[in-house]
Amino acid sequence: MKAQHVVAGMTLSAMVAVSTPAVSYAQTTEGTLQAGSTGSTVVLLQNDLNALGYTVGQADGQFGVKTTTEVEAFQKAHKLAADGVVGAATWKVLDAAAAALVTKPIALSASSKAAKSIGVKHIYYNNELITSPYGFTYDNTTYMPIWYVMETLDKEGFTHTWSGNVWNIIVPNTASQSIDYSDIRYGKGSMAIAINGTVVARVIGVTHVDPASKSTTTFMPIYYVEQALNRIGITSDWNGTTWKMKSNASQGGGGSTTVPYGNVDLRFPAPGSITASSIDSYLSKSAYQGTIGSPLTGLGASFIDAQNTYGVDATYLVAHALLESAYGTSAIAQQDNNLFGYGAYTDNPGQDAGVFPSDDYAIRFQAWEVRNNYLNPAGSNYGGSPTLTGMNVNYASDKTWASGVGSLMGQISSSVGLSASNYQSYSASNAAPAPSSTSEPVYYLNGATGTTKADADYNGVPYYSSVSDGQNDMFFGPLENGSFGQSVTELQKYLNTTTNAGLQVDGQFGTSTETAVKAFEASKGLPQDGIWSFSMWQTYIDPLPNTPTLPAGQSVNVDEIAQGMAGGYVVPWYHIPNVGWVDSGYVQLTDVFRVIAADPQSANTSIPVYSDPSGTQSLATLHSGDFVVASSSTATNGMYKIQFAAETAATSGGNAPGTLLTGYVSAQRASLSAQS
Structure with missing residues (x-):
């Protein structure tokens, strides 16, 4: 029995239409049903019988003994032939009786x-x-x-x-x-x-x-x-x-230990109906604290591209971004393009949070980081399975983190008629597809310039052949009780190797590490203050006599950005052509701006770029917060002239990554904000 669809003002995105309603509302005629019949029409029959007091229990779509018995009881009560067969005469009476139950909204x-x-x-x-x-x-x-x-x-x-x-x-x-x-x-x-x-x-x-x-x-x-x-x-x-x-x-009822989507193998792609357009449709209708439409709308292609490149389920990536960024509205998402809470430590999240050059880059970085370190059995943070439940072991101290992400995965999935059963469940025998890339993503710039700043320890700015070398070899400040991060990890490794200190290599400078440092200082005849100084770092851990540096105040070009660490803090690293990688804290960019949508808290955060100043020829689409290069933050004839680069072919109109582009942005759609 086909229902009369009267939508009752439910505008929030969680209410998702399905093709077959669960109960009838108006008179119709259907084919004959009898014992042995199955399907959605049987479900509707069973629901109507229940509604009228002829209880069949679960509407399971199976016309069995219980349904036959209740059909016969209904027929007897309405002076119909009690044969248990639902034909035209029974449908007519049943429809009228069910319709009589419906009041107007x-x-x-x-x-x-x-x-x-x-x-x-x-x-x-x-x-x-x-x-x-x-x-x-x-x-x-x-x-x-x-x-x-x-x-x-x-x-x-x-x-x-x-x-x-x-x-x-x-x-x-x-x-x-x-x-x-x-x-x-x-x-x-x-x-x-x-x-x-x-x-x-x-x-x-x-x-x-x-x-x-x-x-x-x-x-x-x-x-x-x-x-x-x-x-x-x-x-x-x-x-x-x-x-x-x-x-x-x-x-049942879920139970406190149930993690929705908790056993989905996140190394497999989402089902085919999770597409760039379906993601953007969901985001444009999502509701957060009374506001409809997420600022992440328009990033559907980025989520799918990250999935296809690094082998991480796109549904998970969207759900995690929504959870960590308050649907794209949080301060660090808006100011730092930080969608996943990197470096937003509890004590001072706004100050400590890492800065990303675009939301698209943040998504790609997350996929790369998660696949390599959390979903890979050989990864440093693998929690026993490549699932939300496994990730929760090392990703978040909040034990409900996986449930939060899983619940959002359920909402996203249901928006296209999916459930957890449509996803690949984890099994130890799963042969997960190999990711297309295992290399850390970079963000390409076009013509960016900057000026180096002084580093007192090095009398200049040290540079390295790779970000990993810089993270491991650069001295970011004195190491003492309370310090944390990669520098502490390197120190603990050194003390274990040279003094058999037996420290847990966890990057946390606590009492045990302090005791080991004092013992080392005593063995070298140094003051036993428990602090690892710059001179000790260069003498024992990074003994290169001449770490190469750039002088302070030197003009440099920057052509790439990669996310990394500086001690315990998440920071970008800049690539200087023909030189190497430097900690971004020691370079002041001079012509890099963030292109900001007119209403960055809305769902209208995609920014068209044109190839001509009249704004008639479409060139590309950027997203609010993207880093671009410009000679001025002042619009001319209502247009900003910007330089930027293609990041991936999937999100840049087919242009090869690194392709340098010049275009124009309408001042009515966006503004330029200096990136410091």
């Missing part, structure tokens, strides 16, 4: 007096505050916005669809066997709640403007939602203001 305006006691409520899950949405009382019943309830359930790996006014809760496979489908009886209502396609309640839904998002959204009575969730092992305690949900792991 209730739409309340923002100023309606019928919505009373509007105020902030709090939803907890397993004693953790998840969200604080607005709710209200209508007809003496408390109503809550369903989008925020869904956001809470996402913590346990549930996904959702919304079609024909049916909210369908999709339960993780690990919990699906414990769903309670007994005694399904429900009354009239314009909206329905389903579990894995089986409607378990029909409720009077209300559409109203959510005070938080300013968007019209769907509210449902909390009592019926609680009863539905109880069927999947989630109990509720409601006091009028605070809603405390708890999962019962023994009965």
Whole structure:
């Protein structure tokens, strides 16, 4: 029975339309069904029987003994031939009876007096505050916005669809066997709640403007939602203001140990329907703190290119970027193109966070880093499996990190009709595709210039043949208790090799390392202060007598940027042609700007570049925050003239990486901000 689709104002992106609704709403005629029939029409039949009090339990699409028995009971009650066969006559009566259950949706305006006691409520899950949405009382019943309830359930790996006014809760496979489908009886209502396609309640839904998002959204009575969730092992305690949900792991319902998408092998590409365009479509409709549309919109090609180049699932990359960057709105995402929180240490995240030359580069760098160090069994941070669960061992101290990323993967997947079952699950026998590249990505510049700054220790700026050499060999400052990073790692390795110190090589300068340094100082007749100085670094760890340097104040060209470390901090390194790589902290760029969209917090963050100053011939598309080169930050006749380079063929209109380009950007679409 084909439903009449009446969309009830659910504009938030989590409500994703599906092709077949879970329950019927209008009269139709269908083919004959009988014992042995299967398929979606049987599902609709079973849902309607449940709705009318003829309980068949789970609407599983299998016309078996229970369904036959309830069809016969329905036929007897309506004076039809009780043969258990659903033909035209039975369909007609069944459709009329089901349609009679449907009331019109209730739409309340923002100023309606019928919505009373509007105020902030709090939803907890397993004693953790998840969200604080607005709710209200209508007809003496408390109503809550369903989008925020869904956001809470996402913590346990549930996904959702919304079609024909049916909210369908999709339960993780690990919990699906414990769903309670007994005694399904429900009354009239314009909206329905389903579990894995089986409607378990029909409720009077209300559409109203959510005070938080300013968007019209769907509210449902909390009592019926609680009863539905109880069927999947989630109990509720409601006091009028605070809603405390708890999962019962023994009965399924996700359980606190369930990680949504936690066993997906991230070395395999996402299913084919995850494309650049589907990613951008999802991002343009995504909702964060009441705002629709992420600033990451337009980066779909970058996510797919990173997947194809470095062998990391694009769905994961999008989900991780959304989680770490607050959907692209965080300060470090906006100011530093830092989408994954690199270097944003807890004590001073804004100051310590690493700077990336573009969002596209940040995505490529993340894919390269994750594939080599977290998903590779030989990687330094491999956690036992190339999955979210494995990554959580060493990637984040927050033990719910994997669940957060996995929940977002579920939302992205459901937007194109996928679930975790469509992805490659991890098995030790998996033969993962080899990545196209294992080399660290670089960002190409076109004509950038800068001036070197003094380094007191070296009396100039040291340069190296590679970023890795610089990270290992350069002295970034005195090493003492509390220091961390690659320099400390090199020191610990040296002490273990030369003095059998037995230190754990973890890059953390603690009491054990300090004791080993003092012992070393004593053996060399040095003051025993436990501090590894520059002279000790050059004498013992980097004994090259003449580390090459550039004098301070020298003009240099910069043609590439690569992300690296300086001690314990994430920093870019600059490549100077015919010289080498230098720590960016010792070069002041003089003509590099960030091209910033007119509204960088919106979804309109793609910036067209034209080959002519009149803006008629399209050349390329940049993204807000990209580094470009310009002789001036002042527009001429409403256009900025910029120099830039193609980064990858996939994201640069087919131009080979490193191709130098010159173009024009409209001052109405963007501005130039000096990159210091």
